[in-house]
Amino acid sequence: MGPEVLSVAEMYRADALATVGGVSGEHLMEAAGFAVARALRRRFGPCRVAVLCGPGNNGGDGFVVARRLRDAGYAVRLALLGDAVNLKGDAAAMASRWHGATEPLSSAVLERADVVVDALFGAGLARPLSGVAADMVAEIARRGLPVVAVDVPSGVDGDTGQVLGCAPQAVTTVTFFRKKPGHLLLPGRLLCGEVEVADIGIPASVLAEVEPPLAENGPAVWRDRFPWPAVDGHKYARGHLVVVGGPVMTGAARLVARAARRVGAGLATIAAPAEALAILRAGDPGTMVADLAEFDTLLADSRKNALVLGPGCGVGAALRARVLAAARTGKAMVLDADALSSFSESPGELFKVLSDNVVLTPHDGEFARLFGKSDGSRLERARRAAKRAGAVVLLKGPDTVVAHPDGRAVINANAPPWLATAGSGDVLAGMIGGLMAAGMDAFFAAAAGAWLHGAAAGQGPGLIAEDLPEALPRILTALFP
Numbered sequence: 346m347g348p349e350v351l352s353v354a355e356m357y358r359a360d361a362l363a364t365v366g367g368v369s370g371e372h373l374m375e376a377a378g379f380a381v382a383r384a385l386r387r388r389f390g391p392c393r394v395a396v397l398c399g400p401g402n403n404g405g406d407g408f409v410v411a412r413r414l415r416d417a418g419y420a421v422r423l424a425l426l427g428d429a430v431n432l433k434g435d436a437a438a439m440a441s442r443w444h445g446a447t448e449p450l451s452s453a454v455l456e457r458a459d460v461v462v463d464a465l466f467g468a469g470l471a472r473p474l475s476g477v478a479a480d481m482v483a484e485i486a487r488r489g490l491p492v493v494a495v496d497v498p499s500g501v502d503g504d505t506g507q508v509l510g511c512a513p514q515a516v517t518t519v520t521f522f523r524k525k526p527g528h529l530l531l532p533g534r535l536l537c538g539e540v541e542v543a544d545i546g547i548p549a550s551v552l553a554e555v556e557p558p559l560a561e562n563g564p565a566v567w568r569d570r571f572p573w574p575a576v577d578g579h580k581y582a583r584g585h586l587v588v589v590g591g592p593v594m595t596g597a598a599r600l601v602a603r604a605a606r607r608v609g610a611g612l613a614t615i616a617a618p619a620e621a622l623a624i625l626r627a628g629d630p631g632t633m634v635a636d637l638a639e640f641d642t643l644l645a646d647s648r649k650n651a652l653v654l655g656p657g658c659g660v661g662a663a664l665r666a667r668v669l670a671a672a673r674t675g676k677a678m679v680l681d682a683d684a685l686s687s688f689s690e691s692p693g694e695l696f697k698v699l700s701d702n703v704v705l706t707p708h709d710g711e712f713a714r715l716f717g718k719s720d721g722s723r724l725e726r727a728r729r730a731a732k733r734a735g736a737v738v739l740l741k742g743p744d745t746v747v748a749h750p751d752g753r754a755v756i757n758a759n760a761p762p763w764l765a766t767a768g769s770g771d772v773l774a775g776m777i778g779g780l781m782a783a784g785m786d787a788f789f790a791a792a793a794g795a796w797l798h799g800a801a802a803g804q805g806p807g808l809i810a811e812d813l814p815e816a817l818p819r820i821l822t823a824l825f826p
């Protein structure tokens with residue numbers, strides 16, 4: 346599916362498969378430590394480095410970093426949490442190759458340090474940081490020292506991006522083989538700083554066995570499925586999206602339709618109540634307008650192959666009925682905003698008519714209304730919700746997750762905070778609906794829509810929702826094969 350993201354358990358499995366394939370654990374650890382030392386050297390010239398090692402293999406990597414940096418002329422002090430005699434396996438082997446002093450972990454090691462290497466805990470983090478480890482994190486922050494993290498900043502849960510206890514703010518995090526969810530989900534992503542993925546000698550062929558169902562969203566995930574127009578095609582071959590509008594907030598449907606047309610739908614029709622028709626007809630000349638009283642006729646037209654319902658529609662029984670009628674046609678569909686909130690009292694009624702040809706695009710509030718308050722990371726919650734709804738769920742936010750009921754998911758990490766502006770969600774719904782009208786599968790359309798939405802916000806300061814569709818030609822041109 347593209348740039349794979351491995352859970353912590355899958356990473357251990359990849360590691361074990363590489364070992365079975367003849368790559369020794371010591372080789373992996375040496376390569377890991379080397380990669381961290383190289384990343385530090387790229388960023389910081391010869392300086393004083395404090396390497397903080399934990400009791401497991403993350404600490405083992407730290408011993409390699411210390412040796413490599415000292416060999417390169419850095420002044421290195423190393424401090425270990427726990428007793429060196431308790432180190433095991435590869436970590437013990439690497440400790441025996443460190444010929445400098447090993448201090449007990451305390452803030453003394455930070456005296457006069459310019460940079461800290463955080464090799465306390467990685468994938469094996471088992472409980473919240475406490476005691477001297479937590480004190481170190483606080484002391485690093487108090488001194489404002491730059492941190493290079495090994496695998497993850499210690500305290501960040503690799504699977505969820507959540508902080509257990511506390512974690513240092515890193516400038517760079519070097520992880521191995523592939524990213525983990527914690528590098529992409531908040532707050533983990535922010536604590537990592539720049540993330541470098543180092544090749545440590547695990548062959549990519551192990552992925553065929555591990556089969557990770559998760560990827561970082563980007564063109565590599567969906568480029569091959571993008572619905573570019575065919576040379577011998579016509580507008581109907583590019584799909585006809587119906588956008589259901591409301592009586593008052595007419596701008597929402599207009600943003601949806603414009604984004605859908607920009608992204609590649611051949612036609613878009615806004616179907617709205619009589620009182621909104623005049624203003625809609627004065628809008629974009631290329632967007633068609635129909636009376637919502639004719640909704641059944643619109644649904645019966647097989648050329649109108651996709652729908653967006655929700656933005657600006659108004660919550661209530663009328664919208665509920667239209668959503669259910671539209672779902673029964675089996676057409677491709679995006680349900681956003683009011684279409685989701687309209688089912689807060691009866692989510693089961695909605696879920697029983699959905700399929701994986703439907704994308705639900707809730708923000709956190711709408712998500713809670715439909716799926717209740719649930720525990721776990723955004724990834725886990727989106728996956729559970731997709732399974733429960735039997736539809737693709739796109740849980741919006743700075744770390745948007747798109748999940749398919751079969752367990753596949755992508756995490757989107759290109760969205761800037763400028764997207765937090767009224768109407769930007771309507772544009773997202775339009776982009777996804779437009780791609781589905783043009784023939785893209787719901788899951789990949791949702792992924793592509795989320796990424797294009799983030800890329801379209803690249804202008805940054807001053808961004809308003811209306812700018813987003815207008816940025817698409819430039820972005821699509823760069824993607825066009």
Ligand SMILES: NC(=O)C1=CN([C@@H]2O[C@H](COP(=O)(O)OP(=O)(O)OC[C@H]3O[C@@H](n4cnc5c(N)ncnc54)[C@H](OP(=O)(O)O)[C@@H]3O)[C@@H](O)[C@H]2O)[C@@H](O)CC1
Nearest residue numbers: 360374377400401402403466467468469470471472473496
């Ligand atoms: N997989 C690979 O391919 C490769 C992996 N590599 C590296 O290995 C790392 C994973 O190593 P790992 O499995 O030994 O776990 P690690 O993160 O060192 O922690 C375990 C230790 O910490 C302890 N502990 C945990 N939480 C604690 C807490 N809050 N407070 C105090 N103690 C706590 C825990 O103690 P216990 O729970 O057993 O009491 C145990 O002793 C990975 O992140 C990467 O850097 C590389 O070498 C390259 C190849």
Ligand SMILES: Nc1ncnc2c1ncn2[C@@H]1O[C@H](COP(=O)(O)OP(=O)(O)O)[C@@H](O)[C@H]1O
Nearest residue numbers: 741742743760761762764765767768769770771
């Ligand atoms: N801090 C943020 N960083 C990145 N993207 C964000 C942030 N806040 C919101 N967004 C994105 O902006 C969009 C807002 O959608 P939504 O809340 O439905 O807005 P509206 O209803 O006004 O259209 C979503 O795609 C969301 O992921």
Ligand SMILES: [K+]
Nearest residue numbers: 463466497499
């Ligand atoms: K670490």
